[in-house]
Amino acid sequence: MLTTERHEMILNLLKEKQIVTIQEITDVTDASESTIRRDLTELEKRGDLERVHGGARFNERKVQEYSISEKESQNLQEKIEIAKYAASLVKDGDCIFLDAGTTTIQLIPFLQHKDVIVVTNGLPHIDLLTKHGITSYVTGGLIKAKTGALIGPQAIKSLNDFCFDLCFLGVNGFHYEFGYNTPDPEEAHIKQTAHKLAKVSYVLADHSKHKKVSFSKIFDLAKARLITSNLPKNEVETLSEITDIKGLST
Amino acid sequence: MLTTERHEMILNLLKEKQIVTIQEITDVTDASESTIRRDLTELEKRGDLERVHGGARFNERKVQEYSISEKESQNLQEKIEIAKYAASLVKDGDCIFLDAGTTTIQLIPFLQHKDVIVVTNGLPHIDLLTKHGITSYVTGGLIKAKTGALIGPQAIKSLNDFCFDLCFLGVNGFHYEFGYNTPDPEEAHIKQTAHKLAKVSYVLADHSKHKKVSFSKIFDLAKARLITSNLPKNEVETLSEITDIKGLST
DNA sequence: ATGTTTTTGATTGATTTTGATTGATTTATG
DNA sequence: CATAAATCAATCAAAATCAATCAAAAACAT
Numbered sequence: 001m002l003t004t005e006r007h008e009m010i011l012n013l014l015k016e017k018q019i020v021t022i023q024e025i026t027d028v029t030d031a032s033e034s035t036i037r038r039d040l041t042e043l044e045k046r047g048d049l050e051r052v053h054g055g056a057r058f059n060e061r062k063v064q065e066y067s068i069s070e071k072e073s074q075n076l077q078e079k080i081e082i083a084k085y086a087a088s089l090v091k092d093g094d095c096i097f098l099d100a101g102t103t104t105i106q107l108i109p110f111l112q113h114k115d116v117i118v119v120t121n122g123l124p125h126i127d128l129l130t131k132h133g134i135t136s137y138v139t140g141g142l143i144k145a146k147t148g149a150l151i152g153p154q155a156i157k158s159l160n161d162f163c164f165d166l167c168f169l170g171v172n173g174f175h176y177e178f179g180y181n182t183p184d185p186e187e188a189h190i191k192q193t194a195h196k197l198a199k200v201s202y203v204l205a206d207h208s209k210h211k212k213v214s215f216s217k218i219f220d221l222a223k224a225r226l227i228t229s230n231l232p233k234n235e236v237e238t239l240s241e242i243t244d245i246k247g248l249s250t
Numbered sequence: 251m252l253t254t255e256r257h258e259m260i261l262n263l264l265k266e267k268q269i270v271t272i273q274e275i276t277d278v279t280d281a282s283e284s285t286i287r288r289d290l291t292e293l294e295k296r297g298d299l300e301r302v303h304g305g306a307r308f309n310e311r312k313v314q315e316y317s318i319s320e321k322e323s324q325n326l327q328e329k330i331e332i333a334k335y336a337a338s339l340v341k342d343g344d345c346i347f348l349d350a351g352t353t354t355i356q357l358i359p360f361l362q363h364k365d366v367i368v369v370t371n372g373l374p375h376i377d378l379l380t381k382h383g384i385t386s387y388v389t390g391g392l393i394k395a396k397t398g399a400l401i402g403p404q405a406i407k408s409l410n411d412f413c414f415d416l417c418f419l420g421v422n423g424f425h426y427e428f429g430y431n432t433p434d435p436e437e438a439h440i441k442q443t444a445h446k447l448a449k450v451s452y453v454l455a456d457h458s459k460h461k462k463v464s465f466s467k468i469f470d471l472a473k474a475r476l477i478t479s480n481l482p483k484n485e486v487e488t489l490s491e492i493t494d495i496k497g498l499s500t
Numbered sequence: 501a502t503g504t505t506t507t508t509g510a511t512t513g514a515t516t517t518t519g520a521t522t523g524a525t526t527t528a529t530g
Numbered sequence: 531c532a533t534a535a536a537t538c539a540a541t542c543a544a545a546a547t548c549a550a551t552c553a554a555a556a557a558c559a560t
Contacts, residue, residue, distance in 0.1 A: 140390035
């Protein structure tokens with residue numbers, strides 16, 4: 001039996017059972033315990049599985065990679081409406097920061113014939129931006145494979161090379177009391193930095209983000225104007241007490 | 251039995267079984283082990299299969315999606331060979347700079363099971379890097395839509411945040427007297443900077459780049475090791491007078 | 501027919517993989 | 531908490547596989 005063949009057997013076993021013992025693997029493959037241990041070490045190094053005492057379990061990394069396309073389809077129409085309105089705020093000659101995320105990406109087609117410069121930390125944005133012939137800059141940074149965002153100190157540092165007329169941010173949640181938030185502190189830091197560098201900041205968030213709270217607070221609602229949609233009228237009124245809010249409806 | 255005939259038998263075997271041992275092949279073909287080894291080497295060079303210890307398996311490379319520009323890239327086979335050799339120079343734990351360009355991009359599949367950190371200024375590289383689960387950073391900078399390279403002062407600045415064990419550069423031409431060169435002064439500047447930050451620099455260039463001279467000189471041949479292929483023997487000797495050169499042949 | 505080139509199979513020593521064994525570490529059990 | 535059982539990483543020698551070399555055989559050109 002070839003080493004590669006054995007590796008594939010192990011991964012197939014894992015795909016079926018989610019978790020396997022070394023004993024099970026040696027039974028199936030007829031290889032010694034030592035060999036299987038070496039295999040597991042190797043496969044873990046590749047990131048294909050996670051070792052646990054006595055065996056190994058499946059690594060969900062590969063499944064998670066689909067998360068981008070799935071997310072994208074959620075509330076798509078709403079996101080497009082929000083993005084369309086946001087784009088209407090852009091004037092010729094503006095310098096814009098486009099945050100990573102599936103909402104802000106919808107903004108790009110509406111910028112096509114405007115004479116603007118865009119800076120983004122979202123990798124999926126880049127392709128669309130160049131296709132629409134928009135002069136664009138990317139921040140540097142570590143690639144967060146799951147979301148295609150650039151993060152880390154390098155991203156912050158390269159952001160500081162710019163000033164923005166407008167800044168469009170995506171968030172995971174917004175809350176009357178707890179402000180705008182997102183799960184990743186690194187991404188929160190990026191958004192804070194972009195906000196500081198911009199004359200005006202907008203947060204784009206569909207109704208599903210309302211009252212959601214996740215790990216990292218970005219800043220209070222008051223600090224950026226909120227563009228959202230399909231929120232109950234009274235909620236919009238409540239929120240408008242503390243921030244500038246544009247409530248659309250589709 | 252004809253060599254070609256044997257090659258086809260091997261590929262057919264592979265199509266059926268996905269993975270075969272050398273023993274299996276010798277049984278079917280009645281050829282010696284040495285001959286089969288030679289066949290496998292040849293077929294791997296063509297990109298028809300991938301050798302593994304003890305046998306061979308169907309090449310994933312062909313299954314994987316490639317961007318249009320890659321498919322259209324000239325001297326692809328040569329570039330793959332060069333990239334493969336370049337990848338063999340990479341050790342676990344290395345920090346690598348991967349220059350933008352169609353040659354360096356071929357290096358990525360060969361890095362997939364190595365424990366490395368990659369920094370690149372090539373946008374097309376990013377997708378492949380993440381697909382292979384490689385920890386990667388992007389330099390910031392202006393997007394040069396034509397080549398998908400990141401350039402300008404922001405790119406230079408963010409490069410200076412790193413140090414590299416190895417630096418793999420692409421060029422448009424190399425010349426005994428005029429050194430390595432490329433048409434865009436901005437890109438030349440990036441390459442120079444990356445070279446300064448790296449312990450060792452390699453230039454990857456297929457034979458079509460030989461004796462080409464374009465607008466911007468990057469640096470003299472002596473400053474970086476040259477990996478090339480299909481160059482006449484005497485040319486390799488001449489070049490080896492002034493620089494460290496690895497001449498492959500396909 | 502003769503000399504040249506290419507292909508082949510055998511042989512070599514180097515490299516890689518393997519399974520057994522060791523003692524250390526972790527987990528289970530009383 | 532202490533002990534036993536299971537699992538672990540590290541090491542080593544045997545086995546398998548490898549690339550490189552060389553001479554014989556085959557294919558080729560002249």
